[in-house]
Amino acid sequence: MDNLQELSDTEVDEKILKLKNEFKEDLFIPVHHYQRDEIVQFADYTGDSLELSRVSAKTEAKFIVFCGVYFMAEIARVLADERKYVFIPNRGAGCPLADFAFPEDIENVWNILNRLHPHEYIPVTYANSHAAVKAFCGRNEGLICTSSNVAKIFKYILEGGKRVFFMPDKNLGINTASSLGMGNDLCVVDGYSHENLNEKKDSRLVIWNGFCIVHRVFTPDHVKYWRKKDSGFKIIVHPECEPEVVEASDYSGSTSRIKKMIEGSPAGSKWVIGTEYNLVNRLSLQNKDKVIEPLDKSVCANMSKNRRRDLLSTLLAVQRGDYTGQVLLSREVIRDAKKAIERMLDLS
Ligand code: 13P
Ligand code: SF4
Numbered sequence: 001m002d003n004l005q006e007l008s009d010t011e012v013d014e015k016i017l018k019l020k021n022e023f024k025e026d027l028f029i030p031v032h033h034y035q036r037d038e039i040v041q042f043a044d045y046t047g048d049s050l051e052l053s054r055v056s057a058k059t060e061a062k063f064i065v066f067c068g069v070y071f072m073a074e075i076a077r078v079l080a081d082e083r084k085y086v087f088i089p090n091r092g093a094g095c096p097l098a099d100f101a102f103p104e105d106i107e108n109v110w111n112i113l114n115r116l117h118p119h120e121y122i123p124v125t126y127a128n129s130h131a132a133v134k135a136f137c138g139r140n141e142g143l144i145c146t147s148s149n150v151a152k153i154f155k156y157i158l159e160g161g162k163r164v165f166f167m168p169d170k171n172l173g174i175n176t177a178s179s180l181g182m183g184n185d186l187c188v189v190d191g192y193s194h195e196n197l198n199e200k201k202d203s204r205l206v207i208w209n210g211f212c213i214v215h216r217v218f219t220p221d222h223v224k225y226w227r228k229k230d231s232g233f234k235i236i237v238h239p240e241c242e243p244e245v246v247e248a249s250d251y252s253g254s255t256s257r258i259k260k261m262i263e264g265s266p267a268g269s270k271w272v273i274g275t276e277y278n279l280v281n282r283l284s285l286q287n288k289d290k291v292i293e294p295l296d297k298s299v300c301a302n303m304s305k306n307r308r309r310d311l312l313s314t315l316l317a318v319q320r321g322d323y324t325g326q327v328l329l330s331r332e333v334i335r336d337a338k339k340a341i342e343r344m345l346d347l348s
Contacts, residue, residue, distance in 0.1 A: 028061035089310035100210025101168035105191025138339035168210035237274030
């Protein structure tokens, strides 16, 4: 076998293409918008978290090589039937936001909530969470959401007369609450500090205190800077940004919404985008008839861990029949997490 480090980038790319052609429909490569261009060029599908969940559930391919972060590959593992194999090029590509919430801490707060308002809270986890957290939601009549359907899911629960226990992204939770006019009806908790519940024990929204380090970089001062520089810029940000940043911007939305808004805008439009830099840079290269600037350059170091050599090495292992690197979950976690994910897919 070649030493992959000794191959040039072009040679690596040629080998990946050759393998893709050999696997044909046995291989499916879903790619998140935040991946590096060197990975995006091999995508069978690019999308946001919701779209990637949908295509992973539908694919007939025997091998899914998911290019994103680990929780995304886990969703594919949960949804794909058990005869399929799911891989991620670099198993070290985690999500620090997901690491804010572990089932033991969540169960702790869940027990308190159930003492305060028995059977009234529905647990909702953002897709950016560990499979065990999704399984907790599935076991407790809850579901998952992504940035593109979170408002719809909150509304569905609240209009049904229930309360929402949302984890792990505080910003997405607060931004969604504000969009529903519920900014004062919430309480922020985490595994260490749930005393807030003493004062706000009737909150209809209880929100976990996690955040995305990549989106936390953006501040209201960045928005002010671009507004001052040129009032012709429209500013669009991801809802994982701090509430003050979302409030100061013109629009917010999932990665696919951002992409669609830019692509659908007339030539000459000027945009400032507050999300991960790989996507912003690609949009700017692909929309030369528009002016596109990053709110600030913020890269997701985890998304960027998947490199072309990791992809090649994964494909070579699959070709040899070596599946030791596959993404695995216990039967129980798959069973329970699947309930939570399928409830979301049915609703959106
Ligand atoms: P999207 O669902 O908008 O693609 O977001 C995923 C993500 O990880 C954002 O940080
Ligand atoms: Fe996680 Fe933030 Fe990276 Fe998205 S951008 S994968 S939420 S760390």
